[in-house]
Structures are given as structure tokens and as C-alpha cells.
Amino acid sequence: MDKYRVDMASTPPTGTHLEVDENSLSDSDSAFDGSDVTSSTTSLSSSVTNYHFGSEYIKVTSRTDAAIMHTTKENICCPISARPQRVLDLGTGTGIWAIDFAEHGSEPYTTFMPLTYSRVPPNCSFEIDDFENEWAYARRFDFIHGRELMGSVADYDHLFREAFRHLDPEGYFEMQTADPRFFSDDGTLEKAENANLWVRLLHEASEKLGRRMDQVGTWERTMKEAGFIDIKTKIYKLPVGTWPEDPKLKKIGQFQLAQLDEAIDSYTPALLSRAFGWNGLEMEVLRAKVKTEVKDSSIHLYQNVHIVYGKKPSVLSSQ
Numbered sequence: 001m002d003k004y005r006v007d008m009a010s011t012p013p014t015g016t017h018l019e020v021d022e023n024s025l026s027d028s029d030s031a032f033d034g035s036d037v038t039s040s041t042t043s044l045s046s047s048v049t050n051y052h053f054g055s056e057y058i059k060v061t062s063r064t065d066a067a068i069m070h071t072t073k074e075n076i077c078c079p080i081s082a083r084p085q086r087v088l089d090l091g092t093g094t095g096i097w098a099i100d101f102a103e104h105g106s107e108p109y110t111t112f113m114p115l116t117y118s119r120v121p122p123n124c125s126f127e128i129d130d131f132e133n134e135w136a137y138a139r140r141f142d143f144i145h146g147r148e149l150m151g152s153v154a155d156y157d158h159l160f161r162e163a164f165r166h167l168d169p170e171g172y173f174e175m176q177t178a179d180p181r182f183f184s185d186d187g188t189l190e191k192a193e194n195a196n197l198w199v200r201l202l203h204e205a206s207e208k209l210g211r212r213m214d215q216v217g218t219w220e221r222t223m224k225e226a227g228f229i230d231i232k233t234k235i236y237k238l239p240v241g242t243w244p245e246d247p248k249l250k251k252i253g254q255f256q257l258a259q260l261d262e263a264i265d266s267y268t269p270a271l272l273s274r275a276f277g278w279n280g281l282e283m284e285v286l287r288a289k290v291k292t293e294v295k296d297s298s299i300h301l302y303q304n305v306h307i308v309y310g311k312k313p314s315v316l317s318s319q
Contacts (some may be wrong), residue, residue, distance in 0.1 A: 017185050018237060019245040020300055077234055078172040078309035080143045088166070090131050090146035090159075097147060098124055132159065140168045147176045151206050151213045151267075160219075160226040167312040173228060174309035177216055178238055178256075181303065188299045194289035195301070201286075202267055205275035219308040228310030240294055240301040256303070260294050 089098045102124035120126065132154060144163045153159055163173045180199050182192060189196070206213040223231050239253035240260060264287050272278040272286075293299055 016237065018239060018249065018300070018302060020186065020243055021245040021250065076143075076145065076174055076309075077232070077307045078143075078174045078311075080172050084142035086139060086141045086143075088137075088141045088144045090144065091149050091152055092126065093148070095120070095124075095126065097145070098126075101145075131162075135162045135166055137166055140166050140171070142168055142171045144171070144173045145176075146174070148178065149175070150177045150180070150216065151202075151211050151271075153215075154211050156215055156218065156222050157225065160222050160228075164226045164228060164312055169312055169314045169316075171312050172309055173223070173312070174307065175219055176305065176307045179216055179304045179306060180213055182240070182301045183237075183304065184300050184302065186300055189301065191296070191299050192293045192301060194286065195293045198264070198268070198286060198290045201276075202271055205271035208275045209271065216306045216308075219306070223308065223310040227312070227316070229313050231308065231310040234307045236305045236307075238303045238305050240303065241297055243297045243300050257294065261291065264290050264294075 087101060089101070092098045099120060102121045144167060146159075146163075160173070167173060180202055182189060182195055182199065184192075203212070203214050220231055220233050238256050239249050241253045241257045242250045244250050244253055268283050268287050269280075272283055294301060
């Protein structure tokens with residue numbers, strides 16, 4: 001299971017200043033090539049890949065997975081057992097995380113949810129279900145994992161309680177997400193007016209629709225209230241574009257830029273049309289402006305990846 005440990009020294013935590021490649025382009029990130037990143041992702045049938053603002057598939061998940069995996073070096077942070085018997089992946093998207101974990105990190109009978117996938121290892125299965133309902137699994141899990149679920153959950157208190165209830169004692173629950181907000185270390189964030197507006201509109205729309213995208217700051221408290229102990233929060237910088245000097249971060253930025261390109265096309269109509277009644281022209285103008293800014297290599301944007309995990313106690317308190 002060492003393959004799945006995170007080498008903290010090799011990752012860019014929030015306290016690390018990201019150095020800029022002075023040779024990067026000043027106008028736009030022409031180094032961005034979506035096809036290069038697309039080849040590393042997996043396709044699903046159209047019946048399950050359409051964007052839906054709820055606990056179903058969000059089209060951009062696989063690319064976010066790729067960027068986060070590169071950022072944190074490995075798939076998970078929590079110290080799970082070397083041979084977990086049963087693992088549950090919530091909102092699994094394309095299945096890239098579930099399949100990789102099943103192939104390299106677990107015993108048979110690993111179960112994931114909620115989507116169907118065409119090629120899976122024998123110890124991995126997919127179920128179409130709504131994880132916001134009450135879970136009905138007869139057997140408990142050693143590890144429950146959720147990634148990129150922001151905007152898909154109406155009640156984190158309920159979700160975390162269900163995860164706690166379905167874990168074996170000393171089992172772990174881990175949540176990961178990239179915060180939609182943009183940051184910079186050199187003040188260039190001020191030039192990204194439309195990108196910042198886009199994020200603000202997404203937050204307002206998601207709140208209006210009942211599935212807020214700004215709840216990552218509450219996860220630690222919610223885990224504690226659900227009964228978890230030994231709760232840890234880790235935050236890493238996820239660059240947007242190929243502007244970083246470090247070659248590894250430059251590649252990560254390419255993945256994240258590809259993810260954002262699709263996220264802008266997916267989230268904008270899904271949220272702004274429903275919440276605010278925006279028409280196609282209004283959304284297209286905003287999307288074009290946001291894409292121009294995130295691809296501008298003179299604007300050194302990054303987002304923060306939040307990883308929060310906790311353990312179910314070996315003995316539950318009577319209180």
C-alpha cells in the first residue's frame with residue numbers, strides 16, 4: 001500500500017511559492033493541447049456522461065482526477081491498511097480512480113458507485129445509485145473515498161454520517177476536491193476579473209439550487225460531528241496552465257487547464273441558465289472571456305486541492 005502514500009516533500013503545499021517560468025508565453029498558453037490530455041482519460045456512454053447538477057457524473061471528473069493525482073503524487077492520503085478488503089468510491093465518474101485502486105491497491109470484492117463502466121478488473125464493480133439516499137449495504141467497508149463532489153451534495157452532514165455508519169472500526173473516510181476559486185502568488189489574479197466573476201456566479205447559483213460549491217471549509221467540522229477521530233486536512237496548490245517553472249508542475253498545469261476548459265463549458269450552462277435564467281449568448285460571452293484569462297500565461301493562477309480524512313474509532317463512545 002506504500003504506492004498510495006503521499007510524499008509530502010514532493011508536493012506543493014499552500015505555503016510554497018510557485019516559481020514562474022520566465023520563458024512562458026506572455027499572451028496565451030499555446031502549449032495547451034487538449035488532445036494530449038484527452039488520450040489519458042476514459043470515455044463513457046452518452047447516457048451517463050451528460051452533465052447533471054446532482055449526485056451523477058460530472059464530465060470533467062477524469063481530468064481533475066489526473067491533475068490531483070499528479071499534484072499529490074498518489075491517490076490517497078489517509079493511512080489505510082496495507083490490504084483493504086472492501087473499498088467504496090462515491091460519485092466515481094469515469095472510474096479512473098476506482099479501476100486504478102482495484103488493480104493496484106486492494107483485495108477482491110471491492111465495490112464502487114454509482115456508474116457503469118465497460119472494462120473493469122474482476123475485483124471492482126459499479127452501481128448506479130444516489131449516495132444522498134440512505135445506504136443499504138449489508139457489509140461494511142475498510143475505506144470510503146469521495147473526490148470532486150462539490151456541487152453534487154445537498155447535505156454533507158447526512159453523507160458523512162452514512163460513511164461513518166458503513167465503515168468498519170478503524171476504517172477511514174477521505175474526501176478530496178479542488179476549490180473552484182482562483183489564487184496567485186504574484187498579484188496577477190487581479191487581471192482575471194472574468195474568471196473571478198465566473199467562480200462567484202457558480203457559488204451563488206449552486207447555493208440557489210441547493211448544492212453549494214463552497215462547503216470544503218466545513219468538512220473537518222462535519223466529520224467530527226459525524227463521529228470521526230484523527231481528522232486531518234491537507235491543502236496543495238494546483239497550477240492552471242504551463243506557466244510554472246517546475247517541469248512537474250508545468251505538466252500538472254496542463255492537465256488542470258484541460259479540465260477547466262471543459263468545466264467552463266459544463267458548469268456555466270448547467271448552473272447559470274437554471275439559477276439565473278441566462279440565455280445562450282450571455283453564457284457564451286462569459287465563457288469566452290474566462291477561457292481567455294485562464295489560458296493567459298501572464299496570469300499565474302492556481303487552485304487549492306483540499307484533502308480531508310478521518311478515522312472511525314475502534315470503540316464507539318456511549319455518548
